[in-house]
Amino acid sequence: MEPKIQSKSWNHEIEKEILSRWEQDDIYRFAITDKPAFVIDTPPPYPSGRPWHIGAAAHYAQIDMIARTARMTGRNVLFPIGIDRNGLPVEIYTEKKYKVRMRQMDRQKFLDLCRGALDDLEAEMLQIMKNMGLSGNFKEYYRTDSDEYRALTQSTFIELWNRGLVYLANRPNNYCPDCGTTIADAEIIYNDLPTKLVYMKFKVSGSDDQIIIASTRPELLCSCQAVIVNPEDERYLDYQDRKVILPLFNREVPVKFHHSAKMEFGSGAVMVCSYGDQNDVQVFRELGLKEIVALNENGFTTEAAGPYAGLRVNQARTKVIEDLKAAGFVEKEENIMHRTPLCERSKTPIEIIPLHDYYVKQLDFIPQLHEMSKNLKFHPEMHRQILLNWLDSIAIDWPVSRRRFYGTEIPIWYCNSCKSPLLPNPGRYYRPWKEDPPFSNCQKCGGTEFTGEDRTFDTWMDSSISPLFVTKFCRNEELHSYTYPTAVRPQAKDIIRTWLHYTMLRCVQLTGKLPWSEAWIMGYGVDEKGEKMSKSKGNVIDPFPVIQQYGADTFRFWSASEANLGYDFRCSEQRIAGAQKFMSKLWNVGRFLSSFDVVSDRPSELEASDRWILAELAKLVEECRRGYDEYNFFVPANAVRDFAWNLFAAHYVEMVKGRAYNQASPGHASALYTLHKCFKTILLLLAPIAPFITEELWTKMYSDKTIHHQDLPHFNQLDVDGEMTRFTTPITEFNSLVWNKKKETVSKETGKPLSLKDPIDIPVPDQLAPFRKDLEEMHNLQK
RNA sequence: GGAUGGGUAGUCUAGCCUGGUUAGGAUACCUGUCUCACACACAGGUGGUCGAGAGUUCGAAUCUCUCCCCAUCCA
Structure with a gap:
């Protein structure tokens, strides 16, 4: 009766050996077969250095569970691994690391520095992904800055150009003076920042009246072309189309009615400049005003600013305010918090200036995207709305040119x-x-x-063709037609309006088809207070040391049991430790069962207890399948833990120990068959979530072949009497009753409560008669 | 201001769609136990006006309405 498994606890150091075995046997290889292809449009992570984000690591762990689930349900899985290497972050990282300025050195030398930096960061990233047990195609991992990838980005651009879907336009655009480039609406964030609201006096032409105008951007006075008031604002009813005189510049501009003027803001009258914000852009367009360019691409004021030309925005503002005050044009100043648009990357306030940029048409495609998105299944359904809201709010085509270096060249x-x-x-x-x-x-x-x-492209031009790249679009027709459209796009919910949307747009433009049939959207990993983790808040948890300390399976099981599909999940080390306890429990159940012979053939007659637990097992399998069907690993993780720990180990195993140990017992084979049947099923159900420990137990106890080529169990494969589950509550309650009685009874010999093995006289209720023998032996019930 | 999700014991969470026994579970806390797999365990226990109010109903954590609070995204 020696257990095959000796060690008393799951040692995650074994994960490394298992990993190299898998690598050697190449168990996840992909080739064209007659089975249906299941392609995962894996998000290529950006190697931005430590700390990585524990939520991101959890995300990849779950994407792997999707891959493993698909494999164990008969699909031919292509799980590509890529690294995203284009764009601003590496440029900023390189400038900092080598103390250089991108625009003040040789372009090629700068690119070489970036590439070197990425190579180091990438190596670390790939290692952690491997260690987490990702079953992806690491042998052929791709980079978005490879010649092959960039050639595809360029080819697809040329295709769009030839079809007239690209145009050059000079229009006001978001511009980050710090990054020196155009940025898309999707790359802007808003923060409330302190600023001065200046109330300026504008003289009304041909009268002694004056209008007070409040503005946070007095330095743009020189580019003011109108003053607008709300048509319902009674204070200004008489002023329509009259002229006011700009202070300092002595130029006349008209007063116009426009609904966008907010009566309650400042004095209700607003000066319209080119360009203070997006509303100015709209008003200029709607009222047909002629723009005056007040800022240049370096963030300095232009000749149009007259005496204030050649200054930075802040300097110009200070000087204009000083002069306004000196000339008596300022009524008052207020310190306010102003919602300021910032560049997502550099956190610099963006300016809106007219720029020549290339645009990819997207407005024309929005109705089609709306329509096609109906055929995209969302996991969970609630996140569909984020995409729909975004599609409804898109007002301009997509500016794709960037004045940056580390990207795909136009x-x-x-x-x-x-x-x-x-x-x-x-x-x-x-x-x-x-x-x-x-x-x-x-x-x-x-x-x-x-x-x-x-110039280079917006990096979303690269990222948005990932489903085409991984299916070898334009490069291998046979593979492409076998694999495209792909099965699933897993991604985080905060990039729905960028990655999800742009990918749909580009793939529909290029192939006429939706690139995937399902979108699987994960929530954020948030901190213990429920707030989003960010480097600026300083509440980011690095997954590296966590995985090192607890092992991949513990981390993966924690992630599955914590993150309900699409919902944000809390990241707490205490709960990761809780997951580790379950790994240990599972290991010990396996260790115990490994001391009994495996009976694989079902005996013709099963004892009542065995039929009972098998009925519960069937229920478990059904519930897990429900979770796996929608890639919601929260369901199987918690269901299996509950079953394995609180029913199987706590009650069933104790009930059948007698029969299991006693080879002469008539129910011996029935017990061994059922114990192993349950445990095998538990291992299979957990295999996508915890691939290492299940593999170790499976190969030690049941097979010399990997568990990861098995199929997930189906509940109708178990021949069970579902009625038996009606005994579950009576059985667990009776067991509790006996345990309670023993605890309450003080032993005459020791003066302590009775030990669980001590005899006690409690009758088994008639309702539980079929289980009487097992229960009597379990509790040592004696008259 | 708009959208989405949420508010259940100290903390976290299931249940809500499809209303119905003492509202499950985890963690923490307290008590006891080495009982032939596991002390990373086992047994027992304390702790909840299910955000507030109203409505529907024989009956509401669950359905409807109003309000409050939190998170995230968008103006």
Whole structure:
């Protein structure tokens, strides 16, 4: 009766051995077969260095559970692993690390520094992903800055260009003076920042009246082209189309009615400048005003600012306020908190200035995206609304050009004589800023001199074709048609309006098809107070040391048992430790059962207790299946833990110990069969969640083949009498009753409460007659 | 201001869609126990006006309405 398993607790150091075994046997390889393909459009993580985010690690653990669930339900799974390496974060990281300025050094040297930095960060990232037990395709992991990836980004852009879906426009756009580039609406965040609200006196032309105008942007006075008031504001009814005179600049501008003027803000009259905010842009457009460019691309005031030209925004503001005061144009100043648009990356206030940028058409596609999104299944359904709200709020096409370096180059050359933009043929990776064009004559004018475009794409241009890249679009027709559209896009809910939306847009434009059939949206990992983790709050928990201390399976099981589908989940180390206890319990149940022979064939007659637990087991399997069907691992994780610990180990195992130990007992085989049947099922049900410990127990106890090529159990495969579950409550209550009695009874010999093995005289109720023998032996019930 | 989700014992959470026994569980706390797998365990216990109010109903944590509070996203 020696257990096959010796060690008394689950040692997660074993995970490393198991990992290398899996790697050697290459158990997750993917090839085209006649089974249905199941492709996961894995989010490629950005290697931004430590600390990583525990919520992100949990996210990847769960994506792996999706992959394992699909594999164990008969699908041919392609689980790509990629690393996102384009964009601002690495540029900022590199500038800091090497104390350099991107625009003040050789472009190629800067790119080389970035690449080196990414390589180091990436290695660490891949290692942790592997250690977490991700069953992805690490052998062929991809990078979004590889020639192959960038060539696809460029090819798809050229395709859109040729179809007229790209245009160049000069229009007011969000501009980050610090990053020196255009940014999309989706990249803006808003913070309340302290600022001065200045109440300025505007003289009404041809009268002694004056209008008070409150503004947080007095430095933009020079670009003011109108003053607007609300048409319902009785204070200004008489002023429509009259002129007011700009203080300091002595220029006349008209007073107009516009519904966007808020009566309760300041004096109710608003000056409209080009451009203080998005509302100014709208008013300029609607009223047909002529814009005056007050700020240039470096964030300095222009000639239009007259005496205030050539200053930074803040300097200009200070000086304008001083002069306004000196000339008696200021009624008062207030210190207020103002909701200020900031660049998501650099946290610099953005400016709105007219810029030449390339736009990808998206407005025309919104009705189609609306319609097609109806065929996209959301897990959970409630997060569909985030996408719909975003689609409804999109007001402009997508500006895709960026004045940055570490990104995919926009593949355009300009003819020096006729200035026409010329695009190369799709297929390879182009770097116009350093390469000669692949043509020698301008198609328009025959010119022979060209200038390469030096801008790059918005990184979402790269990210938004991930489902095309991983299915080898344009590169392997056979594989692409087998794998596209893909099965599922797993992602976090905060990038629905960027990644999810842009991917739908681009894939629909390029293939006419929705790129996936399901979107699986995970909530945030939040801190112990329920607040979102962020580096600025300083409440980020790094997953590295946690995984190192507790092991991958504990971390994974914690993540599954804590995060209900789509809901935010709390990250607390105490609860991770709680998950570890279950790993230990599972291990010990296995250790105990490993001392009994495995009976795989079902005996013709099963004892009542055995039929009872099998009925409960069937219920468990059904519930777990329900969870797995919608990739909600919260359900199986908690259901299996509850069953294994509180029913199977606590009650059933104790009830059948007698029969299990006694080989002469008539119910011996029935007990051994049922014990192992239950435990095998528990292991299979947990395999997608905790792949290491289940593999170890499975291969030690039941098979020399991996558990991860098994199928998830089906409840109708278990031949059970569902009626038996009616005994569950009476059985657990009777057991409690006996335990209570023993505790209350003081032993005459020891003076302590009775030990659980001491005899006691309690009759088994008639209702539980079928279980009488097992219960009597379990509790040592004697007359 | 708008949208989404949530408010259940000290803390966390299930149940709510499909109203019905003493509102499950975890953790913490208290008490006891080494009982032939497990003290990372076992047994027992304290602790709840299910955010507030109203309505529907024989009956509401669950359905309806109003309000308050929290989180996240968007103006």
